[in-house]
Amino acid sequence: xxxxxxxxxxxxxxxxxxxxxxxxxxxxxxxxxxxxxxxxxxxxxxxxxxxxxxxxxxxxxxxxxxxxxxxxxxxxxxxxxxxxxxxxxxxxxxxxxxxxxxxxxxxxxxx
Amino acid sequence: xxxxxxxxxxxxxxxxxxxxxxxxxxxxxxxxxxxxxxxxxxxxxxxxxxxxxxxxxxxxxxxxxxxxxxxxxxxxxxxxxxxxxxxxxxxxxxxxxxxxxxxxxxxxxxxxxxx
Numbered sequence: 159x160x161x162x163x164x165x166x167x168x169x170x171x172x173x174x175x176x177x178x179x180x181x182x183x184x185x186x187x188x189x190x191x192x193x194x195x196x197x198x199x200x201x202x203x204x205x206x207x208x209x210x211x212x213x214x215x216x217x218x219x220x221x222x223x224x225x226x227x228x229x230x231x232x233x234x235x236x237x238x239x240x241x242x243x244x245x246x247x248x249x250x251x252x253x254x255x256x257x258x259x260x261x262x263x264x265x266x267x268x269x
Numbered sequence: 270x271x272x273x274x275x276x277x278x279x280x281x282x283x284x285x286x287x288x289x290x291x292x293x294x295x296x297x298x299x300x301x302x303x304x305x306x307x308x309x310x311x312x313x314x315x316x317x318x319x320x321x322x323x324x325x326x327x328x329x330x331x332x333x334x335x336x337x338x339x340x341x342x343x344x345x346x347x348x349x350x351x352x353x354x355x356x357x358x359x360x361x362x363x364x365x366x367x368x369x370x371x372x373x374x375x376x377x378x379x380x381x382x383x384x
Contacts (some may be wrong), residue, residue, distance in 0.1 A: 162311075189371060200273075200360065200375040201312065245311045249371060256302060256325055257373070259311030 160184045162246055162260035169266045170236055178231045178263045180246030189249040190222050190229045191257060196242045204231065204244075233265075241267045271295065273376035275361050281382045282351055290346040290379045294363030301344050302373060303336055304360040312360055318344060351383045 162182045170176040180190070189208040193201040205213055207222035207229060219232040233240055243264050247257035274293045282288050294301050299320050304312035314328040321341045329335075333351075338344040348355055358380050362373040 191371060193375075200377050201362075201373075202375070203370075203372040206370040206372065247311070251325075253324070256314045256317045256328070257371075258314065259304075262309070262311050 160248075160250065160258050162248060162258065164244075164246060164260045164263045166261070167264045167266070169268065171268045172236055172238060174236050175232065175234050176236060176265065178233075178244050178246075178265070180229045180231075180260055182227050182229075182246070182248050182260075184248045184250050184258060186250045186252070187224065187227075187248060188252055190220070191247045191249070192218075192220055192231045193245045193247060193259075194242050195245065195262070201245065236267045238267050238269065241265060273361055273363055273374050275359075275376040275379050277379060278377065279380045279382075281384065283384050284351060284353060286351050286383075288348050288351055288381065290348075290359050290381070292344045292346070292361030292363075292376060294342065294344070294361070295365075295374055296342075297365065298363035298374070299341065299366045300364040301338060302362040302364070303344070303346050304362065305357040306360055306378070307357045315346070348381075351381075353383045356381055356383045 191206045192204040195201040205220035212221045217234045222229045243262040245262045246260040276291045301318040303315040306312045317325040318338045333349045336346045358378040360378045362375045364373045
């Protein structure tokens with residue numbers, strides 16, 4: 159079977175740093191993506207890791223350790239607009255490239 | 270517009286009826302995906318098209334669900350004999366074949382309610 163685990167909720171204050179973890183058990187692994195989704199909105203792409211290590215894009219960074227079946231999304235200098243749900247998603251197959259999404263982590267940023 | 274569009278935005282139907290949901294991907298994107306998302310959960314993969322053909326339909330829950338993409342652009346998801354459990358937001362996403370980071374661009378979704 160396939161399963162991805164994320165914390166259901168995280169709360170932090172403006173300006174803080176927050177880390178959202180994702181562990182996965184899938185039949186195959188070809189990459190880990192992160193998406194952000196505001197209430198009522200469409201998921202939007204944040205990052206993609208195919209290899210171990212840290213990828214940085216502005217205030218957002220994403221890390222992958224394939225040996226640990228683990229990744230995380232790091233959000234720095236939190237802003238109120240970062241309040242949203244964050245999903246990790248695993249690309250299970252080399253072909254097709256469909257992604258298996260995690261259950262999501264709801265981030266609340268407080269003033 | 271430059272993004273993925275989906276119509277209708279909302280669809281209310283009665284149990285047992287047939288519905289069609291439409292997706293217009295970003296122009297030039299050869300890959301198209303359908304997902305469905307229930308409240309508080311992540312998107313659940315349904316089907317993937319590469320061009321006109323369904324390259325992976327392993328996520329379709331049963332034979333009541335069918336999707337087409339006859340000209341390699343617009344796609345229609347068809348649900349027969351709808352059931353209350355089909356109620357969800359149906360999301361469409363497209364991706365460029367040249368994408369190196371596998372970024373999928375999602376549409377706003379169609380909220381389907383089966384009464």
